[in-house]
Amino acid sequence: MNPIQVGLLGIGTVGSGTFQVLRRNQEEIKRRAGRGIEITMVADLDTARAQAVVGEGVQVVADARAVIANPEIDIVVELIGGYGIAKQLVLEAIAAGKHVVTANKALLAVHGTEIFAAAHAKGVMVAFEAAVAGGIPIIKALREGLTANSIQWIAGIINGTTNFILSEMRDKGLDFDTVLKEAQRLGYAEADPTFDIEGVDAAHKVTLMSAIAFGIPVQFDRAHIEGITKLAAQDIKYAEQLGYRIKLLGVTKRVAKGIELRVHPSLVPSKRLLANVEGAMNAVVVNGDAVGTTLYYGKGAGSEPTASAVIADLVDITRLHTADAAHRVPHLAFHPDAMSDLKVLPMAEVVTSYYLRLRVADEAGVLAKVTGLLAGAGISIDAVLQREADEVGGEGSTQTDLIILTHDTREGTLDDALAQLQALPTVLAPIVRIRKEELS
């Protein structure tokens, strides 16, 4: 049988990895897919660089639409990124009856409903294993491996850039900007790195996992998003003293009232595997009612790890494209007419525990006032740590830090209590609040 023909749109970090791995492992991949898979046409704005990557024998063009228009191409791989031209190209490829593979989590998290509906109507596949956690086959695990389960929650380190930044800052004492530049040099960061550091990229990924896990539409606009740019070094230090590490987590949970969908820095107990995931590595913990807790760990970014996931999708499509569309695995795991209308909850309804840091006047009665106010709001305290004033503000300091860990609390209740605490004259700076996930 002739090889299946693939057209690549964009041959940057992930595209070049995809080309190289496919070529290097072509024989083994063919034995698995039952048919050869060949990239025969590539579109990139930088045609000279693209031609240098693929060599002679592969047609390189600047116009991505020429790839879509080529009747020989069976599968279009979109590796350009972003919501602009990439969206148009993916929709045009679907309209032309091509199967699509993409690593573009931003596109699917924001426009997934439209794209999956178009693919369903046309009977083509849109595969996106590389869009979440790079080389880790988490989409396959959620959509197929765990299909027996009622998924209860997912929590993951799903942005390599921010995990790399947090690890390097803690271990090597490097500053934020230096480490971010290194993450960009290594090809981990998005074209716009604010997507990484402000938690947007992780929110794209957890939105996709949430849809697959709970059978709800992709709802990026309902996700709560906080990044790592406001994290202070002393909170990382205090967290360590209390037996925790701070990680940027994507969390989605099924609770009585609906679905939690959130990205924010979180304290994770140091003894948990997730707390020990370092550098650009990713890890996703999934809890299902039948299987219990499972963990998926691996490289979440970079050229060949991400290519590994792109090629897995190419093999899946090669195996399945002749099957009746109704017998393929649904894009979002659940059949489109069997989606759930569970609501994504506002943050005020989220229940979790918290780390609070209050910069207070170092005088008698302050601790009692603060804990009394929390108790009055029904917020139960798990631990309190008070630093020596000298340690916090230098010798003779009249200020100190009060660190409080709470038990589970409704976020809306905590917000009200924090507003009252902030108004106390003895509270001298904005209160720091970081959520805490026990992951058990």
Ligand SMILES: NC(=O)C1=CN([C@@H]2O[C@H](COP(=O)(O)OP(=O)(O)OC[C@H]3O[C@@H](n4cnc5c(N)ncnc54)[C@H](O)[C@@H]3O)[C@@H](O)[C@H]2O)C=CC1
């Ligand atoms: N870099 C990584 O580690 C990972 C990236 N991704 C996703 O993979 C996608 C690609 O990312 P990278 O390879 O890192 O990006 P990149 O910036 O390295 O490559 C993008 C390529 O697309 C080309 N391009 C831009 N506009 C074009 C157009 N109109 N027509 C044809 N070519 C065009 C650029 O010249 C460039 O070569 C993005 O959606 C990204 O979010 C997903 C997982 C990991």
Ligand SMILES: N[C@@H](CC=O)C(=O)O
């Ligand atoms: N910028 C992303 C790349 C992979 O999705 C990350 O840092 O994880």
